[in-house]
Amino acid sequence: AQKITQTQPGMFVQEKEAVTLDCTYDTSDPSYGLFWYKQPSSGEMIFLIYQGSYDQQNATEGRYSLNFQKARKSANLVISASQLGDSAMYFCAMREGSNAGNMLTFGGGTRLMVKP
Amino acid sequence: EAGVVQSPRYKIIEKKQPVAFWCNPISGHNTLYWYLQNLGQGPELLIRYENEEAVDDSQLPKDRFSAERLKGVDSTLKIQPAELGDSAVYLCASSPGGPLAGVPGDTGELFFGEGSRLTVL
Numbered sequence: 001a002q003k004i005t006q007t008q009p010g011m012f013v014q015e016k017e018a019v020t021l022d023c024t025y026d027t028s029d030p031s032y033g034l035f036w037y038k039q040p041s042s043g044e045m046i047f048l049i050y051q052g053s054y055d056q057q058n059a060t061e062g063r064y065s066l067n068f069q070k071a072r073k074s075a076n077l078v079i080s081a082s083q084l085g086d087s088a089m090y091f092c093a094m095r096e097g098s099n100a101g102n103m104l105t106f107g108g109g110t111r112l113m114v115k116p
Numbered sequence: 117e118a119g120v121v122q123s124p125r126y127k128i129i130e131k132k133q134p135v136a137f138w139c140n141p142i143s144g145h146n147t148l149y150w151y152l153q154n155l156g157q158g159p160e161l162l163i164r165y166e167n168e169e170a171v172d173d174s175q176l177p178k179d180r181f182s183a184e185r186l187k188g189v190d191s192t193l194k195i196q197p198a199e200l201g202d203s204a205v206y207l208c209a210s211s212p213g214g215p216l217a218g219v220p221g222d223t224g225e226l227f228f229g230e231g232s233r234l235t236v237l
Contacts, residue, residue, distance in 0.1 A: 004158075033224055043205065045159075045228035052223070091158050100224035101147035101166055101213030106158030 003027065004092050004107035011112050013082045020067070021077040021110045023092030031098040034075040036066065039089040039109075048090075051075055079112075087114045118142070120229035122208050128235045134196035137232045141189070141210030148185055149226065150193050151207040159207055165191065166213055198236045205231040 005024045013019035025034065036048040051059045051066045059066040067076040079086055089111050093104040121140040129135050141148050147166050151159035162181065164172040167188035176183065180199070185191040195202055209226040 035223070035225065037228075043231050043233070045207065045209075045226075047225050047227075050223040050225065093158075095224050099213070101164070101211055102224065103149060103161045103164050103172060104226055106160070108158050109156070 002107075003105045004094055006092055006107035006110050008110045009108075011110055012115055013079075013086075013112065014115050015084060016081055018078060018080045019082055019112065021079070021090050021092075021112065023075045023077065023107060025073050025075060025092075025094050027073075027094065027096050029096040031096075033095040034066070034068070035093040035095070035104060036064070036075075036077045037091045037093060037106075038086075039091060041088070045091075049077065082114045084114050084116060087112060120208055120210055120227050122206075122229035122232050124232055125230060126233050126235075128237065129198055131200055131236050132197040134194065135198050135234060136195075137193045137206050137208075137234075139191045139193070139208030139229060141191070141208070142227055145210035145212055145227070146188070147211045147213035148191050149209040149211075150183060150191070151209065153205040153207055153231070155204070162193070162206075195234075198234070200236050203234055203236045205233045207231045 003026050032053045034051045038046045049059050049061045049064045049066050051068045058068050063080045065078045089109045091109045092107045095102050095104050123138050149164050150162040153159045163176045163183050165185045168185050183193045209228045211226050
């Protein structure tokens with residue numbers, strides 16, 4: 001089974017509107033972390049936001065928030081007030097276990113395109 | 117603070133030729149990763165080092181790929197001989213490693229380099 005599933009290969013959003021990028025995960029480890037990275041066309045992977053499995057509140061970082069629904073094993077990324085510069089690939093990833101050095105497993109990504 | 121540095125950024129070679137990629141992680145980061153990213157897909161782990169020890173290399177095609185991290189700092193990834201299907205971006209990442217302290221900001225985030233794009237003709 002896929003550990004990280006991103007079901008939206010591509011998404012369009014109008015500038016200044018909010019958009020939700022879906023991510024579901026699969027693990028039996030009680031300790032895990034969920035990450036979202038942005039990859040613009042230039043190729044670098046930019047860390048956006050993190051949610052730990054024991055965190056009680058949803059993570060927020062500026063215009064980014066993570067809608068963490070533990071029972072449903074989903075960790076959707078919400079981008080508010082979309083900007084043209086948000087156009088990029090977005091990857092959801094998971095680290096299993098409590099070792100900070102453990103690998104991240106990535107989903108297939110969602111390409112977000114922001115329309116002016 | 118300098119980020120993860122990779123070279124070369126781009127490499128074009130003929131099939132069956134060898135190629136090597138170099139990575140310098142963030143100073144003090146014990147854990148180093150090599151990921152492979154095919155076009156339009158998410159990165160996939162090739163190998164993970166903790167200091168100089170390869171602790172996860174199950175996805176590394178050992179018949180043609182090799183990696184080393186001498187002295188637990190810089191790392192090289194080599195392909196010999198390269199095949200057409202090896203065309204991809206090779207990403208290096210590093211993290212401090214160790215047990216999570218459970219304090220704010222301690223996420224186990226991976227810091228990525230800009231990648232090395234390989235084209236095999």
